[in-house]
Amino acid sequence: MKIIYYSLTGNIARFLSRAGIDAIPLAEVHELHDPFILVTGTFGFGEVPKPVADFLTLHHTFLRGVAVSGNKNFGQNFGKAGDTISAQYNVPLLMKFELHGNEHDSRLFIEKVAELDENTRREKIQSY
Numbered sequence: 001m002k003i004i005y006y007s008l009t010g011n012i013a014r015f016l017s018r019a020g021i022d023a024i025p026l027a028e029v030h031e032l033h034d035p036f037i038l039v040t041g042t043f044g045f046g047e048v049p050k051p052v053a054d055f056l057t058l059h060h061t062f063l064r065g066v067a068v069s070g071n072k073n074f075g076q077n078f079g080k081a082g083d084t085i086s087a088q089y090n091v092p093l094l095m096k097f098e099l100h101g102n103e104h105d106s107r108l109f110i111e112k113v114a115e116l117d118e119n120t121r122r123e124k125i126q127s128y
Ligand SMILES: Cc1cc2nc3c(=O)[nH]c(=O)nc-3n(C[C@H](O)[C@H](O)[C@H](O)COP(=O)(O)O)c2cc1C
Pocket: 006, 007, 008, 009, 010, 011, 012, 013, 040, 041, 042, 043, 044, 045, 046, 047, 069, 070, 071, 072, 074, 077, 078, 079, 080, 098, 099, 100
């Protein structure tokens, strides 16, 4: 499963690199033919960042899950972009984490990706 991310201020890039995950910045994706998990931050009072919204308009067919970073100081809007994307495209919200996350967040993310990979494989087998 591909991991595609949008990191405006660097937190998500740092989170993924600490987790040892090979991920592709959204701006470097031009063509997409495989399932992916999106990792994004939340900006502008709970909004999905515009580059992410535009990207999903084009590529949502392959979206399998979303993880979101945010800041709890934003209260009700904490990681709200993840809730919005999950509801709009009917994919699981794998997790919310604060800023660049911590060790526990990294482990959880790795587990969630593995779970989703396993489910996708099982669905493929069942559809034969
Ligand atoms: C202008 C601005 C607005 C933000 N708005 C929100 C918000 O509404 N909700 C939230 O949970 N986090 C918000 N954040 C926090 C970011 O989502 C958080 O710092 C995230 O880790 C950014 O990821 P990045 O550094 O990879 O871009 C905001 C940050 C900035 C700079």
